[in-house]
Amino acid sequence: MTWQGIRGHDAVVERFRTALGLHRLASTFLFVGPPGTGKRTFALKLAQALLCERVSEEQLAPCGECPACKQCLAGTHPDIDYVAKPEDKSSIPIELLIGSDEKRMREGLCFRISLKPFSGKRKIAIIDDADYLFNEAANCLLKTLEEPPPRSVLILLGTSEQRQLPTIRSRCQVVRFQPLDTNDVAEILVEQQLTADRNAAHQAAALAEGSVSAAVRLLESELSEFRAELLQSLAQSPLQPAVLMKLVQTYVDAAGKESAAKKLRLRDAFGFSSSYFRQLMLIGSGLAQPTAASRAWLDPAEMGSRGVELCLEATSAADSNAAVLNVLEWWADELATLQRTGTATLLSH
Numbered sequence: 336m337t338w339q340g341i342r343g344h345d346a347v348v349e350r351f352r353t354a355l356g357l358h359r360l361a362s363t364f365l366f367v368g369p370p371g372t373g374k375r376t377f378a379l380k381l382a383q384a385l386l387c388e389r390v391s392e393e394q395l396a397p398c399g400e401c402p403a404c405k406q407c408l409a410g411t412h413p414d415i416d417y418v419a420k421p422e423d424k425s426s427i428p429i430e431l432l433i434g435s436d437e438k439r440m441r442e443g444l445c446f447r448i449s450l451k452p453f454s455g456k457r458k459i460a461i462i463d464d465a466d467y468l469f470n471e472a473a474n475c476l477l478k479t480l481e482e483p484p485p486r487s488v489l490i491l492l493g494t495s496e497q498r499q500l501p502t503i504r505s506r507c508q509v510v511r512f513q514p515l516d517t518n519d520v521a522e523i524l525v526e527q528q529l530t531a532d533r534n535a536a537h538q539a540a541a542l543a544e545g546s547v548s549a550a551v552r553l554l555e556s557e558l559s560e561f562r563a564e565l566l567q568s569l570a571q572s573p574l575q576p577a578v579l580m581k582l583v584q585t586y587v588d589a590a591g592k593e594s595a596a597k598k599l600r601l602r603d604a605f606g607f608s609s610s611y612f613r614q615l616m617l618i619g620s621g622l623a624q625p626t627a628a629s630r631a632w633l634d635p636a637e638m639g640s641r642g643v644e645l646c647l648e649a650t651s652a653a654d655s656n657a658a659v660l661n662v663l664e665w666w667a668d669e670l671a672t673l674q675r676t677g678t679a680t681l682l683s684h
Contacts (some may be wrong), residue, residue, distance in 0.1 A: 337379075338395070339396075339397070341373055341377055341380060341469055341524060342373070342515060342519040342522070343372070343373065343378055343513070343515040343519050343617045344373060344512060344513075345378065345514065345566050347510060348395060350510070351381065351395060352393070352394075352395050352428040352618060355392055355393045355395065356393050356416060358596060360488070362487055363480050363483060363485035363488075363489045363490075363491075363506060363507045363508065363539050364488070364489070364490045364491070364507055364508050364510055365465070365490075365491045365496070365499060365503070365504065365507035365508070365509050365510065366378060366490060366491065366492045366493070366510050366511070366512060367493050367494060367495050367496055367499075367509060367511055367512065367546065368494065368511060368512030368513065368514070369494060369512075369514050369545060369546050369579060370494060370546055370548055370549070371510065371513055371543070371545075371546030371547045371548030371549050371550070371551075372379075372512045372513070372515055372545060372546060372547070373515070373547070374492045374562060374614065375463060375492055376565075377462075377512070378461050378490045378492060379407070379415075379461070380397070381395075381520065381595070382407060382412075382415050382459045382461070382488075383397040383403075383404055383407035383408070384396065384397045385403075385456070385457050385459060385488065386403045386412060386414060386415070386454060386456055386457060386459070386635065387401060387403055387404050388401040388402065388404075388454075389401045389404045393659070396423045398673060403454060403456075404541075408522075413453040413454075414452050414453050414454055414457060414458050414459060415459050415460075415461070416444050416447050416448060416459070416460040416461070417460075417461045417463070417475075418431045418432070418444050418460070418461070418462050418463065419462075419463035419464050420463070420464035420467045422595040423594070423595065425467070425654065425655060425656045426468070426469045426472065427462070427464060427465075427467050427468050427472050427679075428472070429472045429475055431443060431444060431472075432444050432445050432472055432475045432636075433446070433475045434446060438454055438460055439510060444460050444462070445475060445476065445478075445479045448460045448479065448483075448484060448487050448489065448652050449462075449479075450683060452669065455606050456486065457487065457488060458484065458486065458487040458488070459484045459487070459488045459489075459490070460487070460488070460489045460490070461488070461492065462476075462490070462491045462492065463492045464492070464493075465491035465493040465497075465499060465503075466493045466494055466498040466499070466654075467632065467654070468491075468499070468503065469501070470500070473500045473503050476503065476504060477503075477506070480503070480506040480653065486646050491503070491507060493644070496509060505634070505666070506678055511544070513547040514544055514545020514546065515546070515547065517537070517540045517541055517543075517545075518537075518547070519531060520536075520539075520540035520543055520546070520547055520550050521533070521536040521537045521539075521540040521550075522536075522546065523547050523550075524536040524539065524540065524547070524550055524551070524554070529554065530554055532566060533553060536550075536554075538553075538580045538618070539551075539553040539554050540560070542610050543678075544610060549606075552603075557589075558603065559601070561582075561586045561604075562607050563602075564582055565579075565582060565604060565607050565608065566581070566607065566611055566628060567628075568582055569608060569611050569628075569631075570627070570629070570631050571631060572627035572630070572674065573674065573675065574630035574631065574671045574674045575671070576664075576667035576670065576671040577667070578640075579667045579670070579671075580663045580664060580667040583601070583604040583663055583667075584659075584660070584663060586600055586603075586604065587600045587601050587604070587659060597659070598654075601653045601659060601662075601663075602650060605646045605647075605649045605650045605653070605666070606646075606650070606671075608642070608646045609642075609643050609646035609647065609650075611628075611642070612639045612640075612641075612642030612643045612646065613639065613643055614629070615629055615632055615636070615638060615639030615642065616635065616639035616640055616643070617639075618635045618636075618639070619635030619636025619637070619639055620636055629664065631648075632674060633677075634665075634677060637677065637679060638673055638674065641673050641678075642670065642673060642676075644664075645666060645669050645670060645673065648666075649662055649665070649666040652665075
């Protein structure tokens, strides 16, 4: 089923419909789930439903034709405030939340959401990339989260509860978005004219682990070829850290000088590797059949778990702007040690 063209999240829709029907909609939400599962799209459509001028918000069925709906669709509604991490930054700047040094609390999201709604209905703020709300910026939000202005809704979008500071997490209602069904991902690729080839759509969807954004990128031949080479390298016994490192480094450097593009490719490498080790965990637990690619790892359950941890640590280090070569060298060496000895040392230890 779909809600307003959004697939796979009917349970979330019913949760909001029930809350609105009881007039018990909370003011602060944390949407968590894998990238590319529709959290941002859902938040924007929810905002449209709450601001529609013709259909009551309890129905969660925006008309799409009234002035408010048209402004929402165009991204110009004065009562919707959207903030995201700039591509050239490693975190959400505090200025986006409380203004510049010269205009503290006289501009920024926290100031704007405190203003009276322009339409007389609600003020809605959406903070994308909430995984990158670090201490200073997160602390600026606490007062707004604790004492939200009347008729306001604040939605944070992240990938997991664990990546949010406890002070943020404890002040929000958590809404979990599950990975999309493979068929839903494939249909979205075709419906949005991202490919006309249904076979290609299903192949990309099958590898995307429920993420539309991942599937879109997997339609690119370069990424698919890199993934195949990476998984082949991880399945070698003994694993060759220098070969693995060179493979990833070559792929990352091919993005050019743009740091954001290089970081995205680095996340590709760690993400594909994490998926490989999650599959090992399933094999070790008896939930999947052993494959030729899994035989290089003698204890699939334990080594798979440790491999996932190493990939997550490497991703976190890359997001924190650690030197790419240093991260890759540590990651490749630790994977080789893990395969050889069954142990590995995390960066945080």
